[in-house]
Amino acid sequence: MINLTKEQITSRIAKNIASLFDDKDDIFVLNLGVGMPTSVAGYVTNENVFIQAENGLVGVGPIATGDDIHPQLINAGRQPVTETLGCAYIDSSTSFGMIRGGHVDATVIGAFEVDKHANVANWIIPNGKMLGVGGAMDLVTGAKMVIIAMTHTSKGKPKLIQECTLPITGFGEVDVLVTEMAMFFFEGGRIILKAIAPEIDLAYLRSVTDVEFEVSDDLKIMIA
């Protein structure tokens, strides 16, 4: 059992995703989706990583506060942000040209559900109050690597499941799934557990996961 606050869950997921980019020794373009994924920006320390915000900035810095807030500078989640050294502004069609054209190395997006076929559902709950798709469908098909940031369960029910029940955003596109409990890698039809939360064991993880997965020989403990 894991007892974490919403903020602790978000920061744990963000830290573990950010750690995937520590070893990049060449320029690496990373797009961060709305919601939980924007928190990843606060944990990226590698200066080779350039964060792309699809609303038109390549080189997103940390969240802006106080005098650093500029009225015309937000990320795709509408949060005020700073800009990094060497950043550039682009219009929306160039931004998505960058994404569609395969120039974005990875995207981190949130999700309602991920299934064993590496499908992701994240854009709509039918007949709800949220009517929107945003850039998710362009990102999952365009980015070289798709990383999902989501809570492991919703009201106690697994979100990594056999078949997505909600409308799909992208088919077979998920490469990595990071939750507060585990890091899974989707590799050629296999789902491999590569890191597990410090508080839980494999038996517990299996009890809250609705798909079969393999365990890496080099299983790591997630950054708490």
Place this chain on the structure above:
Amino acid sequence: MKRKNKIMEIEAAMTAVKDGDTIMVGGFGLKGCPDDLIDALIKTNKKDLTIISNDLGAPNEGLGRLLTNGQIKALIGNYYNWNTDVADAYNAGKIDVKLLPQGTFAESIRAAGVGIPAYYTLASAGTQLGEGKETKEFNGKTYVLEHALHADIALVKAYKSDGLGNLVYCKVARNFNPVMAMAAKHTIAQVSEIVETGDLDPECVITPHIFVQAVVKGGY
């Protein structure tokens, strides 16, 4: 003949808008959204408008005010999560809403501006948003045919203009404004600063004046 000057009063500029028009409006999450032009559009009380925009501001903010004022017949865009009035109006059958993936939305506007009637993209293939659309295989993958998005009017916001309508933007307030200026038959730009023609560095002009028909001075 003297060079045309496109600077005009906002009311005069808005006489170009008619009932039933399709209007593109720039902006993303209230940044780069031409608020003064939206105010003026509300004053015209033109009805049955189709609004092409990324989002619809927030409830009764930015473009959201047009919905409150009952001027909207249909929306074409991609992200209305920030304004739940949209889902309410759609679920009540008051307005039509057509969602496009954000990149498809941007590219369809660009396509209209550059004379491309349709193009293929991977985004939405096989999904609910791709239903009913023509598809074609390229290199073993299924692509969806998407069509250009045209408009009668574009309302855009920029930081600076000269008398001709060459536009310079400010940070992420650029977003959809340059492609919308290219795609519409008639583009009205709200700018916060107007300079003499010749005073803008040509290397910094993002929207050349040929895409702009009217310029009005407005807020930052």
